[in-house]
Amino acid sequence: MPTYKVGPGMVTATTPPKVVRPLICEQCFEALGNVSAVAQYTSVSANVATATWPEMAEQLRRHEGICTAPRVSGEDLRAAADGVRDVVEGRTGVGAWRSDGRQADDDKLGT
Numbered sequence: 001m002p003t004y005k006v007g008p009g010m011v012t013a014t015t016p017p018k019v020v021r022p023l024i025c026e027q028c029f030e031a032l033g034n035v036s037a038v039a040q041y042t043s044v045s046a047n048v049a050t051a052t053w054p055e056m057a058e059q060l061r062r063h064e065g066i067c068t069a070p071r072v073s074g075e076d077l078r079a080a081a082d083g084v085r086d087v088v089e090g091r092t093g094v095g096a097w098r099s100d101g102r103q104a105d106d107d108k109l110g111t
């Protein structure tokens, strides 16, 4: 069973502002969606993730059934790294809400 991590957050432009973070499978690096979380987490089991973010229950359940990516070969690791880069740069999944959100880390740097 894969575990999940909650990645770097962005602050929404809503009132009150929320910190939303991508929920990412640690086995295949697919981003399942965004969750509201104050802190980053790693090695979160599917059960804990479902209990913590009930809105992700369906995505988690479905992902548990299809996630087969092995952690082994260099080719897989490269593909996984590409996937993470896609998520970070907003090309897949988590990019949609950027239009009404801000990158928290950017704010700290004053850029």
Ligand SMILES: [Zn+2]
Binding pocket: 002, 025, 026, 027, 028, 029, 030, 063, 067, 068, 069
């Ligand atoms: Zn996965």
